[in-house]
Amino acid sequence: MRSLYVGRSEAVAARMMGGEIVVISPEDSSLFTLNAVASCIWNSADGDSTLEQIVRNQVCAEFEVGFDAALEDAAAFVREGSQHGILQVSEQPLPRNPQVVLPTPETKL
Amino acid sequence: MASLCSRESERKTTNAANSSFTVDVGGLAICLRVDDPQFLKLLEQRYAGFQSRTRNTVAAFDISLQRMTEDPDEDLAVQTTGSSVYMRRGDFRADWNMKTGRGRIEQAPSPYAIDSVLRVVYSLLLVERGGFLVHSASAITGNKAYLFAGPSGSGKTTMCRLAGSSVHLLSDEISFVLPDGEAYRAFGTPFYGELARPGEAISAPLDATFILRHAPLNRISAMVRSSALHAVMRNILFFAKEPLWLERVLAAALRFIRIVPVRQMEFLPNPEIWKLVA
Structure with missing residues (x-):
């Protein structure tokens, strides 16, 4: 898993809720609330980076964790x-997903 | 999108005015055209409280009654491509162009088929407008509306049966929610569950949503936002799987939980629970 490339699925919908990201799966309509670390991984899962790179360059840089x-x-x-x-995983780089996680309208409707 | 029904009717015979029925839920009128007088009568009976004479309809369907040979218990399938919606179950097939508002339904002569088509159509119309159909009972008391959400067996119909005479029931099964400025409004629907009778065609500002759970006591407690979101999402009726629709539903639910309090309601099946509602 560590050397696999990770990308966000294009079929999902995702939104920010407070400091967390919520993601809805098209397959079974399951809703996932990602904590801060998972949100960091999600945001970094551009298809060009391996999980190892994401953890080393993003997660460990942002959170106090080994x-x-x-x-x-x-x-x-x-x-x-x-x-x-x-999420998608592949031994080869995945097509870049331009999807942007939209903020929830916290302050403006 | 006005006069979808009347324009079509003009091309018909002199009986045209008698071959359509317009159902209006929450101000969204849908015209149903069918040549079969018996089925028309069935529509008039089933949706009696929601009949409208408006010409300002948001959708119009031509219904063709057929003997459907497929399994009526087949799972409902809904597919959206651009503005086209295709839906199918064992007892009906329907397509609908959301842009023109026109659609066709081939169905068995059963009220369940048209009821399902209307639920799908209203679910899409509402999500487009920032609202949704939700698997919940709903009622008005003290000029405010309340939702009681939960899966089958959670107590939706029981809550309705326990309601006093001053409570106006909007539905015991499927509730209709639309944004109303900075707030939300709940409308009565003709869709019912075990109570076997439609809600009243009235509406009120939505004051709170309760997520039902049977318990050995009556108690209402706050829910953290992520739990509220999961609970609301679990009960929203949406059938389209395409990312655009998922995005709309998610956005609608997130806005909803920010504005309308969502609370856990543990309850015994006794009327005392209504004292905790308002």
């Missing part, structure tokens, strides 16, 4: 996300 522990948690998240169709 690389090995972070990678283990990240791999579990990516595994679950790919099972539900919200």
Whole structure:
């Protein structure tokens, strides 16, 4: 998993809610609320970066967490996300997903 | 999108005026045209409280009654491509162009088929407008509306049966929610569950949503926002799987939970629970 490329699925809808991202899966309409670390991985899953790169360059840089522990948690998240169709993993770089996570209208309707 | 029904009627025979029925839920009128007098009568009976004479309709369907041979219990399938919507179940097939408002329904002569088509159509019309159909009972008391959401068996119909005479029921099964400026409004619907009778065709500002759960006591408690979002999303009726629609539903739900309080309602099946509502 660590050397696999990770990308967001184009079929999902995602929005910011407070500091978290909520993602809805098209496959079973499941709703996922991503915590801060998972949101960081989600935002970095551009299809061009491996999970290892994401954890080293984004997660460990942003959160006080060791690389090995972070990678283990990240791999579990990516595994679950790919099972539900919200993330894609590949041995090759994936097409870049231009999807932008829209903020929830917290201050303006 | 005005006069979808009347324009078409003008091309018909002198009986045209008697071959259509317009159902209006929440100010969104849908014209149903059918040549079969018996089925027309069935529509008039089933949607009696929601009949409208408006010519300002948002959709118009030509209904063709057929013997459907497929399994009536087949799962509902809805597909959207651009402005085209295609829906199918064992007892009906329908297509609808959301841009023109025109559509066709081939269905068995059963009220369940047209009811399902209307639910799908209203779910899409509402999401386009920032609202939604939600799997919940709803009622008005003290000039304010309340939703009671939950899956089958959670107590929606029970809440309706426990309501006192001053409570106006909007539905025991499918509620209709639309934004109303900076707030939301709940409307009565003709869609019902075990109560076997439609809601009243009235509306009121929505004051709160309760997520139902059977418990050994009556209690209302706050929900954190993520739990509220999950609970609301679980109960919103939406059938389209395309990202555009998912995005609209998610945006509607997020705005909704920011404006309307969502609370957990644990309840015993006794009328005392209504004292905690308003």
